[in-house]
Amino acid sequence: MNLETRTPAAEPLGVLETAALLRELTAGLIAVDDFDTALSALVRITRDALAGVAWCGFTALRSGEPAGVAASEARLGVLDDLRYGPDSPAMEAIRRREMVGAADLDGEPRWPDWTPQARELGVRGVISAPVDIDDQVIGAVNLYAAEPEALTPGHQLTAMLLAEHAGLLLAAVRDRERRAALTAQQDRALLDDGVIGQAVGVIMTQRGCPAPDALDVLRGAAASLSIPLREVAERLVSTVSRPRDN
Known part of the structure; x- marks a missing residue:
């Protein structure tokens, strides 16, 4: 110096x-x-x-x-x-x-x-x-x-x-x-998963929100119910897929 x-x-x-x-x-x-x-x-x-x-x-x-x-x-x-x-x-x-x-x-x-x-x-x-x-x-x-x-x-x-x-x-x-990149990678993998991707699509349609927000909603529901994310997704998809009685 x-x-x-x-x-x-x-x-x-x-x-x-x-x-x-x-x-x-x-x-x-x-x-x-x-x-x-x-x-x-x-x-x-x-x-x-x-x-x-x-x-x-x-x-x-x-x-x-x-x-x-x-x-x-x-x-x-x-x-x-x-x-x-x-x-x-x-x-x-x-x-x-x-x-x-x-x-x-x-x-x-x-x-x-x-x-x-x-x-x-x-x-x-x-x-x-x-x-x-x-x-x-x-x-x-x-x-x-x-x-x-x-x-x-x-x-x-x-x-x-x-x-x-x-x-x-x-x-x-x-x-x-690094953690944000890892989370994004994990999110992409979840969205590519059949039933979870379908459930996210349902939430996006219902709430008019983007996929990351819909995935957060699904995660929140899994946490509040203390059940696996996939099970929440399966329940949601099953509910919306069930034919309604006339």
């Missing part, structure tokens, strides 16, 4: 600001079950919450390959996207497993391909902090400044805390995403 040129007294960030950021991140991501949506929320909330940070980005790798990118401003997304080259602060942070950055990119000798592009886009300072998510996905959160020396050791400390907290939140998002 090249951020040690500022004295602590000049640092704009404090404990309350950092705590507010982490609290807002938790509130924004606690119920999200889509990883890309979570990344978009993370970079937006971080950008808005931190004084001196003009933009925020996130770089993600899954099993060593580019797996996602998010940018608080779309035009800067190229700076976080490893498909355009591994020469970047984000990749260095991920590779070294430690924070890297520069308070002033003017004359910065590292990242010779990335730095000119960053400066052309208006970036004058950067901090990239590695984020451990789970055994498959790792990443880096990237803070960008529009003015040289705007990023201080206070931002460095905040970035460390942000990376740790974001890793936990994103791991939970990934877990919810």
Whole structure:
């Protein structure tokens, strides 16, 4: 890091600001079950919450390959996207497993391909902090400044805390995403089942609701009656199929 040129007294960030950021991140991501949506929320909330940070980005790798990118401003997304080259602060942070950055990119000798592009886009300072998510996905959160020396050791400390907290939140998002995908797979299998699919069709017709909602109604009935889902479906189909007396 090249951020040690500022004295602590000049640092704009404090404990309350950092705590507010982490609290807002938790509130924004606690119920999200889509990883890309979570990344978009993370970079937006971080950008808005931190004084001196003009933009925020996130770089993600899954099993060593580019797996996602998010940018608080779309035009800067190229700076976080490893498909355009591994020469970047984000990749260095991920590779070294430690924070890297520069308070002033003017004359910065590292990242010779990335730095000119960053400066052309208006970036004058950067901090990239590695984020451990789970055994498959790792990443880096990237803070960008529009003015040289705007990023201080206070931002460095905040970035460390942000990376740790974001890793936990994103791991939970990934877990919810996996569970949601498994539930959807199970639902598709149930809907393909003859009698359950028929029962769902009956409920959809009766209530005018989509298949997932109809399946939830069927599950609710099975739970309240304490009988298997298939038996509830068979009873319903049998009832509607029974000829009515004239």
